[in-house]
Amino acid sequence: MRTEPGHRAPQSRTKGSTASAFTGTGHLLRLILRRDRVLLPIWILLLAVLPASYASTYAGLYPTADERAAYLAGTASNPSIVALLGPVYGDSVGALTVQRAGLLALIVGLIGLLTVVRHTRTEEEAGRRELLGATVLGRYAGLTAALLVTYAANVLLGLLTAGGLVAAGLPGAGSVLFGAGVALTGVVFATVGGLAAQLTESASGARGIGVGALGLAFVLRLGGDAGGSGGSAEWLSWLSPLGWAARGRAYADERWWVLLLPVLFSAVVALVAYPVSVRRDLGAGVFPSRLGPATAGAGLAGPFGLAWRLHRGQLLGWTVGFGLLGLVLGGAADAAGDAVQGNQQLAEIMSRLGGSSALAEAYLGGTLSLTALAAAGYGIQAALRARAEETAGRVEPLLATAVSRARWLAAHLVFALLGPAVVLAVAGLATGLAYGLSVSDVGGELPRLLGAGLAQVPAVWVLAGLAALLVGWLPRFSGGAWAVLAGCLLLGQLGAVLELDQWALDLSPFTHTPQVLGQDWSATPLAALTAAAAALLTLALLTFQKRDIPTP
Template sequence: MNGLAGAGALARLVLRRDRVVLPIWVTLLSALPASYAAGTRSLLPTAAEREQYARSIGTNPTFRALLGPVFGSDVGALGAWRSLFVLVIVGLASLLTVIRHTRTDEEAGRRELLGATVVGRHAPLGAALGVTFAADLALGALVALWMVAIGTPVTGALALGASWTVAGWLFAASGGLAAQLTERAGAARGIAIAALSGTYLLRAAGDASGPASGVSWLSWVSPIGWLQQVRPYAGERWWPLAAAAALTVAIGAGAFALSARRDLGAGVLAGRPGPAAAAPALRSPLALAWRLHRGLLAGWAAGFAVYGAVLGASAKGVQDMVAGSSQLADLLRRLGGAAAISDAYLAGVISVTSLGAAAYAVQATLRLRTEEAALRAEPVLATAVSRLRWAASHLAFAVAGPAVVLALLGLLAGLAYGLSVGDVSGQAPRVLAGALVQLPAVWVLTGLATALFGLLPRAAWVAWAALAGFLLVGQFGEIFKLDQKLVDVSPFTHVPKLPGAHLTVTPLAWLVAISAVLVAAGLAGLRYRDIR
């Protein structure tokens, strides 16, 4: 039988299952570069101002580490520079999509059912890669169209769109390879995300050191470093795309080769059998929930801690970067409130980062839906465990987990910033408060996801759509002058911009009350609806 027999039918199945999620992330991500470019044009309308801005950020090691070197000062080049980190999100979305339709299906037993039909050995991997590659191609095309629509040169727009497409292809292939290595989808995601993080950190280390240092070559070890060398709108280079595409082909070929060598349900790396009997620590629903959530919580906590340290270390340098640029200073003040530049920078970035904590909250909450759909909830509920107790064991992590990651973000950012200005005792509590004040808005997403799970479980994906909408409102509301009533729909709009602004308790109390009502509604619905 042809190894790819049935791949077309499986591709249609993948499209059917991802008919909501796939268009959402493709559409939302594609609009980001154009929005950054449009915002730069409105805030820095003259070429002289943009040139000054490019020089200031180009000499700042922190910003080189975060977003790479600046290759040009026109609107398109600055928009492309500002959106470099989005390449990581593109890679993450691509690899997770491939793993979901390969290793996750295999672990859940769906692959074995499909294998009983006329389906070749490589068809699931081929279908997952084919759909993801098509989605990345559409993403790149939309990026180019958006950039052309705002008036940037066509060549630069094509180069930027192509770099995004190839980035998605590269990490989709990496996800396919990781799916062949382990028996568990969680381990496959861990391997692929570690590879993605490693490439970004290598690029950051090489770029932060500067071209004159002895370690700038690290950026050339990273495929993300290759793709930033495409230099859209700054004398485009096309050969890095060919290099990244060749690496994609090599990784994809490796994934297919490993798929042919392993048994169905097994991985190339042998799994370690667990104990025959559960430990005493697993004799309660909360203990089981901890076992299920601890890896996810540890990953998010580590990421927020590292990002907090980088954020705090860069805050003092912002004052020097914006010196002489009243437009940039005004932007940061509007993002973070009428306060000092460093406070405004910290408040603005923490506000955006809190959306990541909300993503963790939604993911932790919807673990309830995953357990139910995988038929793992029924054995637990068949014991003396009530539905509410089972749900509460998972919701404990959806409520406390965001508090942990935001506390780490604020604490590390406050310590790093305090050390840089010689005032740890004064700055650390202020920055920590700025992070923790975001919790009520994050809990609204926990409440929304709980309500959907309890009342309309098939529509649980709406929680992700709501989070995407809040991101769009927060990022583009000021740029596109959206109606204030629309902006106020986002709970993050009502959070005080600390540090620097005045703390008002009333909106926070309302957000907590809304979260509690939503959770109560979801739990009430769970009590009376059928369990799948």
């Protein structure tokens, strides 16, 4: 039974004595590790291997100091690339690798905060935290277990990252410093996620607060790094936890003291989160929920109106983010094409990535392919929102009315299809605008890159359809859609470099997306991908109508 407003949750007691505040933490640790036994190793191994792969690529493409210096003077020092990836300190393979892996800290931070929110506020919202709290469970156990697992995962990621870089032939000191910086960035945002989970009564609200804080940190770092190292706005990067890892200057004049910044920041945030976690009501947050109107508006008369209400904030956030990303990527395209002239090996790699004979177009095609992977994450998230509504117990009352199962699920799937199309269209438009301005041909580049962005949509729909099928057929394993996305990312990033067999590359739907920039292409693969997505969505609707709700 939930506590009434104004009454705090009773604390567990054993034989008349107050239980330790951390009692039961070990049991919760084992429970979290069991639940994440598949997802946790996947993202750790996937992210750990990326920096080492970048180091091997740079060592092969730029074996001499002169070639690395030319690359540094052209691409690595381009303001748009520095703003996106971060500063570069020197022309060594290690320094270039650190910059190339600049977005790794952002990804690790996002995974860390989402993991903590899922094991704290999501559990509380679903009612499972209350059931556990009725046992001998200390008041700090839930938050502590979630943080410890996430901290340990980040430490392991840092160790594997450092080991991979050393195995790639880079110096040990710089490798350890870079790995520690990445790990501590994950620790920072895991702690931020722990605090966000105390501030609002819904998991979606906690994720919104956490992602908002991450977005603010990224904007501060982007603004501070846009002027390069030593620029007048560099102080903004020192305000961002995402900028601290780069300020350690791995493989240059290492600054080990910078590692104290994320440690101290995490400690301060934790000192706020823990007292708040026991002073609020169970099921409530620090910020009170806003009362809605007495009667629902006409827009909430059906399942689609409700789905729009649930998805609109997320759609707006992703659209704005993709627009900004497109502007940055488009602004860097012209310089990226010029910087690799004369390096045939790099030209071949870029051609594989972007599928174009023109290097600037290969860069644009490659970056839009990576953008499509991010859009697939949005599509999966939108499809899995249906499962989240089910586990929260909000589906059964709706289905007890005249709303059919197919209509309810289809309302959510509309956003799993429409959302990625919208954000990729915005990304293509923004990229075309920025690139068109740089080459003085907005009228020609804007529609061309809009088409290139939309060409990525069918492959994204396949992953969204797979997530929908898991929701309808195997709901307990619906989180496996994220593992599929991770596999596609791994194949896309390392497949060409490792020279994997074509059948392995073909496992990713993104391999079949035609490259529409700078060459002739056929619409047949797009039609085939669209048909595959339609089949998956149809199976999702059919299987959802036949299974129990909720599925234990």
